[in-house]
Amino acid sequence: MENSLRAERGAVSLASHSGWRDQSILLRFMSIALFAGAWEIAGRIPVSFAFPTFSDTMVAFVKLVADGSLPTAYLSTLQPLLLGVVLSAFLGVGLGTLCGLWRAGEWLLIPVFIVLQAAPVAAFIPMVTFIYGIGMTAKTLAVMILALPVIVLNTYKAVRNVNESLLVMCRSFLGTRWQTVAKIILPDASPVIFAGLRLGVAAGFVGVVLAELLITPTGIGDLITFHRSRADYAEMYATIGSIIALSTLTLIVLQWIEIRLFRPEKRGA
Amino acid sequence: MRATVLRNGPSPVSASADSIVEVRGVSKYYGSVEALRSIDLDFPRGKLTSLLGPSGCGKTTLLKIIAGLITADAGTIAIDGKYVSTPGPERAFVFQDFALMPWATVLRNVAFGLELRGMDKTKRENIARHYIDEVGLAGFGDKYPHELSGGMRQRVGLARALSVDADVLLLDEPFSAVDEQNRRKFQEDLIRLRTNQNKTFIFVTHSIEEAVYISDRIVLLSPRPGRVSQVIEPQIDRSVDPERIHRDKHYLDTVEEIWQGLKQYVE
Amino acid sequence: MTLFGYRVPMMASLLVWCLIWEIIGRAHLVFLLPPLSEVLAAAVHLVQTASWQNATITTLRAFVMGMALSILFGVPLGILMGRVKIADDLLGMWVNIFSSAPLSALVPVLMILFGFGERTIVAAVFLFAIWIIVLDTRAGVRHISPSLVEMARSYGASRRALYTKVILLAALPEILAGIRLGLIRGVKGVVIGQLLVAIVGYGALFETFSRNFRMAEFWALTIILFAFALLVAQLIEQAEAKVEYYAGAR
Numbered sequence: 001m002e003n004s005l006r007a008e009r010g011a012v013s014l015a016s017h018s019g020w021r022d023q024s025i026l027l028r029f030m031s032i033a034l035f036a037g038a039w040e041i042a043g044r045i046p047v048s049f050a051f052p053t054f055s056d057t058m059v060a061f062v063k064l065v066a067d068g069s070l071p072t073a074y075l076s077t078l079q080p081l082l083l084g085v086v087l088s089a090f091l092g093v094g095l096g097t098l099c100g101l102w103r104a105g106e107w108l109l110i111p112v113f114i115v116l117q118a119a120p121v122a123a124f125i126p127m128v129t130f131i132y133g134i135g136m137t138a139k140t141l142a143v144m145i146l147a148l149p150v151i152v153l154n155t156y157k158a159v160r161n162v163n164e165s166l167l168v169m170c171r172s173f174l175g176t177r178w179q180t181v182a183k184i185i186l187p188d189a190s191p192v193i194f195a196g197l198r199l200g201v202a203a204g205f206v207g208v209v210l211a212e213l214l215i216t217p218t219g220i221g222d223l224i225t226f227h228r229s230r231a232d233y234a235e236m237y238a239t240i241g242s243i244i245a246l247s248t249l250t251l252i253v254l255q256w257i258e259i260r261l262f263r264p265e266k267r268g269a
Numbered sequence: 270m271r272a273t274v275l276r277n278g279p280s281p282v283s284a285s286a287d288s289i290v291e292v293r294g295v296s297k298y299y300g301s302v303e304a305l306r307s308i309d310l311d312f313p314r315g316k317l318t319s320l321l322g323p324s325g326c327g328k329t330t331l332l333k334i335i336a337g338l339i340t341a342d343a344g345t346i347a348i349d350g351k352y353v354s355t356p357g358p359e360r361a362f363v364f365q366d367f368a369l370m371p372w373a374t375v376l377r378n379v380a381f382g383l384e385l386r387g388m389d390k391t392k393r394e395n396i397a398r399h400y401i402d403e404v405g406l407a408g409f410g411d412k413y414p415h416e417l418s419g420g421m422r423q424r425v426g427l428a429r430a431l432s433v434d435a436d437v438l439l440l441d442e443p444f445s446a447v448d449e450q451n452r453r454k455f456q457e458d459l460i461r462l463r464t465n466q467n468k469t470f471i472f473v474t475h476s477i478e479e480a481v482y483i484s485d486r487i488v489l490l491s492p493r494p495g496r497v498s499q500v501i502e503p504q505i506d507r508s509v510d511p512e513r514i515h516r517d518k519h520y521l522d523t524v525e526e527i528w529q530g531l532k533q534y535v536e
Numbered sequence: 537m538t539l540f541g542y543r544v545p546m547m548a549s550l551l552v553w554c555l556i557w558e559i560i561g562r563a564h565l566v567f568l569l570p571p572l573s574e575v576l577a578a579a580v581h582l583v584q585t586a587s588w589q590n591a592t593i594t595t596l597r598a599f600v601m602g603m604a605l606s607i608l609f610g611v612p613l614g615i616l617m618g619r620v621k622i623a624d625d626l627l628g629m630w631v632n633i634f635s636s637a638p639l640s641a642l643v644p645v646l647m648i649l650f651g652f653g654e655r656t657i658v659a660a661v662f663l664f665a666i667w668i669i670v671l672d673t674r675a676g677v678r679h680i681s682p683s684l685v686e687m688a689r690s691y692g693a694s695r696r697a698l699y700t701k702v703i704l705l706a707a708l709p710e711i712l713a714g715i716r717l718g719l720i721r722g723v724k725g726v727v728i729g730q731l732l733v734a735i736v737g738y739g740a741l742f743e744t745f746s747r748n749f750r751m752a753e754f755w756a757l758t759i760i761l762f763a764f765a766l767l768v769a770q771l772i773e774q775a776e777a778k779v780e781y782y783a784g785a786r
């Protein structure tokens with residue numbers, strides 16, 4: 001249990017580390033340029049026959065988008081990802097809230113999720129294919145296996161560690177149990193819940209890519225494997241780079257949405 | 270010395286003519302630690318009574334028992350003759366750490382007590398706006414707590430307590446997290462508010478000067494276990510310039526007298 | 537230890553789940569789930585086989601090497617980012633991106649760069665573990681009170697002494713927290729790497745067991761792996777508890 005309380009600090013600190021988004025546009029461009037430059041030089045040397053330059057990779061990326069293979073692959077990858085993440089979000093926040101409010105639920109379920117979060121659950125992914133074949137269901141489940149524990153645990157911890165003085169305040173102004181949950185506990189827990197959702201989305205990306213690399217040769221995973229087998233390294237790097245970029249962009253957009261819609265107190269600051 | 274010492278020692282006091290809160294035989298243990306030992310007190314209607322004492326004397330515990338936030342192990346609390354053991358609409362609490370919701374505007378924070386009672390939005394916000402003006406925060410209704418200073422945050426807490434229209438306001442060291450300059454200003458405002466509002470205030474503080482400055486009555490509590498050691502009524506004319514009160518001889522004498530009484534409890 | 541008060545109920549509920557597992561297994565409700573007793577028997581048998589012992593040594597070696605590398609590089613990088621603004625500005629963005637990116641997509645790259653062998657696994661562990669170590673170290677260094685650094689300077693601490701005797705030690709609680717999270721990620725890295733490479737260590741065993749539907753052994757291996765992950769996290773937590781006393785005093 002102590003273990004789990006620490007894990008939250010990681011999750012929260014991850015969110016708070018995002019301060020780099022405040023830095024000036026110029027520095028961010030410099031940072032990107034530095035990265036691209038280092039990549040370009042390493043590719044020119046070259047450090048390995050399998051290490052294309054940055055420019056080759058960008059050209060390959062444009063080509064993959066133009067010939068439609070990247071969009072097609074994403075269509076197949078994003079469906080189970082979206083479905084799995086949405087299901088995990090609802091199920092995870094629901095279960096986490098329940099466990100935070102209800103001691104019996106906490107006792108029964110939280111240890112399981114602590115084990116699942118600390119353990120390499122990726123080992124289950126091949127197993128999922130045995131049961132559900134290599135379709136959409138298996139991929140969705142792979143996403144959920146990875147995304148659900150962190151969402152449940154973050155929600156649970158946020159609900160359990162709710163600001164005690166606000167609870168007392170609500171009681172002194174005659175709040176009912178239901179009002180306490182709706183007006184104090186959930187709003188107070190929401191920053192950590194959102195951090196959990198972002199971590200869940202990140203884990204979901206890992207899950208869907210793993211599922212596609214390991215078992216179901218479709219989507220982005222298939223595109224990576226295919227170009228590797230043909231030694232089209234620039235195309236392979238472009239595909240991998242695109243999924244990392246997409247996952248990063250998704251997380252940034254999620255945080256932006258969170259601040260826009262749910263955190264009016266942070267908007268001006 | 271014009272400060273009237275009503276009584277000494279823990280003997281029960283007879284109810285004054287019109288007391289709104291009656292505390293009878295209240296005791297409280299935390300594990301094996303005796304926090305309060307058989308407290309008997311009456312709080313006169315429309316007056317400001319301070320609970321004063323060194324840390325560990327149980328003054329906050331007593332206030333929270335009156336508020337119904339903590340259950341006493343023995344004894345009763347009566348408000349207007351009715352026994353209470355849970356929070357009720359006739360009492361409102363002002364918290365030491367403000368207890369403001371960071372995600373809500375000043376307006377919503379102030380209206381929160383009414384929101385919990387199911388009052389409709391326009392009505393409760395009108396009431397809230399009135400009290401926001403009353404505590405000197407006019408124009409700050411749309412701000413968020415983190416945009417305010419400590420003193421202003423506590424004004425929000427006070428406005429919230431005023432807006433539910435309770436007869437008794439319970440203030441738990443409301444100025445302890447407020448810086449010195451703001452505290453002085455706030456104390457002056459509280460004196461003014463008290464004359465306007467016609468409410469009963471019960472005020473917990475560990476500052477002797479603060480207690481003497483603002484109180485009609487001061488209940489001195491002694492620690493381990495918490496007991497009533499003295500009740501003092503400082504006869505200070507508060508209609509004069511506040512600056513003069515701080516230099517007033519009676520004010521200074523009362524502060525000194527209380528300090529002499531409390532000194533023995535300070536390690 | 538207060539820890540004990542928490543562990544007891546936690547263990548108790550896991551026992552309930554073990555019981556449910558056993559019942560489901562006995563009833564043959566799910567074809568892929570043999571009874572727990574059978575799995576435990578398989579585990580006892582498995583640890584005695586040479587193939588498991590070899591796989592464990594390979595896996596542990598790769599894990600330890602990967603972790604050692606990520607601590608060796610991660611902590612100095614984190615300190616650098618915590619102390620030097622320009623380094624933080626230029627690298628912060630990338631460390632943040634990689635700490636939450638789907639790194640499993642990079643494993644195929646590692647496979648072509650480092651070959652289908654142990655070096656790829658070491659690289660995978662390194663890649664999974666390092667970023668959180670950097671981030672937490674940076675946060676730890678950032679949280680050091682400036683007056684502590686000024687104190688060291690005013691008493692004439694050399695640059696070297698400032699870093700080794702003040703900054704490193706003052707940031708130790710966060711560094712250890714980062715290493716603990718890094719270890720958990722590292723275990724995931726070693727497993728994902730081996731699953732994808734599929735001819736090394738546990739990955740090869742998983743592959744064999746699942747291909748031949750030897751479910752009892754598959755689950756036995758999973759349990760061993762989970763137990764290892766939890767044990768590692770627990771050990772580091774105890775080390776953290778030891779530095780807690782001065783973490784609390786700050």
